[in-house]
Amino acid sequence: MKTVLAAISVMVLMTVAFAGAPQHAVRAGNGAPSGPHYNLNIIGVPKDKSADMTGDNGHRIFVDLGSKSGAAVTTRIMLSQSFDGTFEVLDANGTDGEASFKLPAPGTYTVWARALGKPGGSATMTTCATDPLDPTAVICSLENEVFVRGTGKSQFKNVTDALxxxxxxxxSDVALACGSTQVSLFDPCLTGFLWQYDNNGLKLLQVRFYY
Structure with a gap:
């Protein structure tokens, strides 16, 4: 009897934990879930933008295109925390090396992305932050997501963990200070969170946040 009750308790706990995460049915077409979402387009352009795009919440961020071969062109997308559950582009011009985006702390949404545009381009996104004890030191995740625009129809993939x-x-010193080798976005043990976007000729990365 005790064994049965213990098994039931475990099942209840698992059900409660699972219910806390957003649930979406995955469509067969492009691989993305169905349901409400915020769409962000990261657009690679061959020439820098000169306009001031601060506060320009247009659901897109412009970054340098770079070339399909050779060294990647890096843009830092600075991240700030939203406390009302909203997503917003704060600075859309990343062609000067830096853009900014606001989003909630993780746990209430999933992130999906796919590469679009002409075949051949690619980009890598890595989540990074700064050490509060040394603001000049940028600490990047050992894991990242690589997006390659191949031929045929592009499919979304779940990139929640990486982003x-x-x-x-x-x-490492920072892992010991944080008490873990995995640090969530906006964890107070780190500051200055950002996405490092390394572009090798990818014209469009479509990112969706499903909530």
């Missing part, structure tokens, strides 16, 4: 978590080296 909301920083994976640290075991035994």
């Amino acid at each position: 909301t978590t920083i994976v640290l080296a075991p035994g």
Whole structure:
């Protein structure tokens, strides 16, 4: 009887934990879930933008296009926390090396993305932050997401972990200070969270936040 009750208790706990995460049915077409979402387009352009795009919440961020071969062009997308559950572009012009985006702390949404545009381009996104004890030191996750625009229809993939978590080296000073090798976005043990976007000729990365 005790064994049965213990098993039931475990099942109840698992059900409660699972219910706390957003649930979406995945469509067969492009691989993305169905349901309400915020759409963000990261657009690679061959020439820098000169207009001031601060406060320009147009659901898109412009970054340098770079070339399909050779060194990638890096843009930092600075991240700030939203406390009302909203997503918003704060600075759309990343062609000067830096853009900014506001989003909630992870746990109430999932992130999906796919590469679009002409075949051949690629981009890598890595979640990074700064060490509160050394603001000049940028700490990037050991894991990232690589997006390659191949031929045929592009499919969405779940990139929630890579874009909301920083994976640290075991035994490193920052991992010991944070008490874990995995640090969630906006964890107070780190500051200055950002996405490092390294572009090799990808014209469009479509990112969706399903809530």
